[in-house]
Amino acid sequence: xxxxxxxxxxxxxxxxxxxxxxxxxxxxxxxxxxxxxxxxxxxxxxxxxxxxxxxxxxxxxxxxxxxxxxxxxxxxxxxxxxxxxxxxxxxxxxxxxxxxxxxxxxxxxxxxxxxxxxxxxxxxxxxxxxxxxxxxxxxxxxxxxxxxxxxxxxxxxxxxxxxxxxxxxxxxxxxxxxxxxxxxxxxxxxxxxxxxxxxxxxxxxxxxxxxxxxxxxxxxxxxxxxxxxxxxxxxxxxxxxxxxxxxxxxxxxxxxxxxxxxxxxxxxxxxxxxxxxxxxxxxxxxxxxxxxxxxxxxxxxxxxxxxxxxxxxxxxxxxxxxxxxxxxxxxxxxxxxxxxxxxxxxxxxxxxxxxxxxxxxxxxxxxxxxxxxxxxxx
Numbered sequence: 001x002x003x004x005x006x007x008x009x010x011x012x013x014x015x016x017x018x019x020x021x022x023x024x025x026x027x028x029x030x031x032x033x034x035x036x037x038x039x040x041x042x043x044x045x046x047x048x049x050x051x052x053x054x055x056x057x058x059x060x061x062x063x064x065x066x067x068x069x070x071x072x073x074x075x076x077x078x079x080x081x082x083x084x085x086x087x088x089x090x091x092x093x094x095x096x097x098x099x100x101x102x103x104x105x106x107x108x109x110x111x112x113x114x115x116x117x118x119x120x121x122x123x124x125x126x127x128x129x130x131x132x133x134x135x136x137x138x139x140x141x142x143x144x145x146x147x148x149x150x151x152x153x154x155x156x157x158x159x160x161x162x163x164x165x166x167x168x169x170x171x172x173x174x175x176x177x178x179x180x181x182x183x184x185x186x187x188x189x190x191x192x193x194x195x196x197x198x199x200x201x202x203x204x205x206x207x208x209x210x211x212x213x214x215x216x217x218x219x220x221x222x223x224x225x226x227x228x229x230x231x232x233x234x235x236x237x238x239x240x241x242x243x244x245x246x247x248x249x250x251x252x253x254x255x256x257x258x259x260x261x262x263x264x265x266x267x268x269x270x271x272x273x274x275x276x277x278x279x280x281x282x283x284x285x286x287x288x289x290x291x292x293x294x295x296x297x298x299x300x301x302x303x304x305x306x307x308x309x310x311x312x313x314x315x316x317x318x319x320x321x322x323x324x325x326x327x328x329x330x331x332x333x334x335x336x337x338x339x340x341x342x343x344x345x346x347x348x349x350x351x352x353x354x355x356x357x358x359x360x361x362x363x364x365x366x367x368x369x370x371x372x373x374x375x376x377x378x
Contacts, residue, residue: 002209004155007037010211014039014120014153015046017207021151023048023117027109029135029142030054031122032070032232033155033211036254036267039120050120051112053141055105062089068248070255071179071234076247109141119149119203123156124231125171126208129164132192133208136175136185143189152194152203158210159228171231178291179233214267223302227262229292236286236296242279251276258286262299270303271312277303331368339364 004010018026026048028034040061043050052061056074060067063085067073074082079098086101087094090108121142123133133154135142146152162171168190176185195202218224237243237257248256253264253276261276277300286296307313327333337345339362347359354360365373 002207004209004211004213006213007211010037010155010209010213011039011042013207013209014155015042017151017153018043018046018048018118021117023151025049025051025112025116026118026120027051027053027112027116027145027149028120029122029137029145030057030073031120031155032067032254033122033157034120035067036213037155037211039155051109051116053109053112053145054137055102055139055141058105058109059085062086066249066254068256069234069237070232070257070259113144113148116145116149118151118153119145119147120153120155121146123154123160123208124175125168126156126161126210127165127168127190128161130190130192132190134168134172135189135191136172136187137189138180138186140187143187146191146203146206147201150204152191152206153209154191154207155209155211158212158215159230174291175231175233178231178235178289218263218266221266224262224266224299226294227259227266227296227299229294230259230263231291232259233291235289235291239285239289241281241283241285258296258300259294262294262296262303265303265307270307270310274303274307274312277301277307335366335369339366 002013004013017023024047026043028039028050030052034040040050040052052058054073056072057067059074059077059082063077068076077085079101082098082101083092083094083096086092086096086104090104092101092104096104121133121135124136125134126132127134133156135146137143162168172188173184176182179185191206194204194206215228218228234257236259237248240258243257251257251260251264253260253268253273255264258280261280264276265273280297280300282297282300284297287294287298290296342362343360346353346362
C-alpha cells in the first residue's frame, strides 16, 4: 500500500515500479484517476508505451482526446467517426461496421496484454474489511489488464474506501443502475492480492496507490465533504441541461458536469476554477438523479460563496451586485431605466450578450408602469 499526497508523488511511484520491472509496455483499464494525474502523457515522456484497453478510452487515445464522459468516454463520436479514425490510425476499411471495428480493436489489444510487463487499473471501491478492491466493467478488459502482466498497479482516490463486503452488496447494483441502467454490470471482480502458490493465473505482484491530491481539503470542508460520496456513476452528467448542451470537453477538467464543477475548484485552485460553479442553471436536476443524494446544486452555490469570501470576486462584480441590491429595494429606481435605455445598455454598451446572441429589445414601459396606467396609482 502506497500513499500519494499529490499527482506527482503517484506518478513517481508508478515510474519507480515500472523501472524496477524494466517495463516497456503498460496496459491500463478505464480509470478517471489516471486521467486526473495525466498518467499516459507522463509514461510517454518516460519512454513507456501506455495502452488504453477500454474500447471507448482506446478510441479517445487514438484520437488524442481526453474522455468526454465519466462512464462513456467516446459517446460524442458516431460509428462513422470511429470508422474514419480506425482507417487513419489502423489501416482498416473506412466503411467497417461497429462489429468489425470491435474485432480489430480486440486483436490489437490482445497482443498488448501479452506484451505488457505492467497492468494498471483503478478501483470502483476499496473494501476495507477484506483488504481488496472491487472492479466493475462491461468488457472484461480490466480483468485482462490485471491478470496477464506480472505486475498489477491499482491507483484510486481515498474516497473509494467502503467499510465491508456487506456494503458492496448495495454499492455495486447502485453503480450499475444509475451508471448504465443495468441491474448488475457485466463483469464484477474482487481482487485481494497477487497470485497465490495454488493459483494458475494472476499477477506476481500487486501495488495499491491511495491518492489524496486535494481530497483531504474537501474532507476538511464541512459543507463540501458530502461531494466525496460520489461513486462516479455519471447520472448527474446525463441529467444536466448544461452538460448536454456544451459537452464534456468544454469544462477542460478531468471531471466534467455537475460533480466536476463541485470538486474541481477544491482539487485544484479555487481562483482558476471557480467559473465552473457559475456555469450552472441551478435547476437541481443533478441533485434529483444523484445515486447517493449529494446536494449538488447547493454545493455549487456554496462554491460561489467560498470564492467570494476568499477574495476572488472582482471590484466591478461587487459594485454591480451592490447596485442591483439597492435598486431591487426601491421600485422607483427600477423605473428610472426605461426600455430604450435598457436596450442600448445590453446591445451597444454590454456587448458580451450580443457577441453570441441576437439583440434584445425591451418594451418601452415596464409591467409596473403599464399597471399604473391601466389601474391608476391607487
